[in-house]
Amino acid sequence: QVQLVESGGGLVQPGGSLRLSCAASGIIFSIYTMGWYRQAPGKQRELVARITSSGSPNYADSVKGRFTISRDNAKNTVYLQMNSLKPEDTAVYYCNGRWTQDYWGQGTQVTVSS
Numbered sequence: 001q002v003q004l005v006e007s008g009g010g011l012v013q014p015g016g017s018l019r020l021s022c023a024a025s026g027i028i029f030s031i032y033t034m035g036w037y038r039q040a041p042g043k044q045r046e047l048v049a050r051i052t053s054s055g056s057p058n059y060a061d062s063v064k065g066r067f068t069i070s071r072d073n074a075k076n077t078v079y080l081q082m083n084s085l086k087p088e089d090t091a092v093y094y095c096n097g098r099w100t101q102d103y104w105g106q107g108t109q110v111t112v113s114s
Helices: none
Strands: 003-007 010-013 018-025 032-040 044-051 055-061 067-072 077-082 091-098 102-104 108-112
Touching: 003 032, 003 091, 018 032, 018 067, 018 108, 032 067, 032 077, 044 067, 102 108
Parallel strands: 010 108
Antiparallel strands: 003 018, 018 077, 032 044, 032 091, 044 055, 067 077, 091 102, 091 108
């Protein structure tokens, strides 16, 4: 049974930081491309960042220079370090694992507000 479990969301002031984690089980984690997506109210789910099995990252233009994706294959975990957060980063953040099919976590809420 595949499980992707996100953690680390919460309420933060503009300019603050959060670190999201996604722990995976039931998959051969090291061969999966792992990603973070987000969905704000009334908007479509969008890619935030992804990292390939070889460790190559790519980012949405809106988060370049502020967010960093990383992975620890020994811990079957992918991270998203979010700095300089803005109110427009408010969304539910979802972890995604992709190889021959997509797996999704349940999501974690990130709210950026003063």
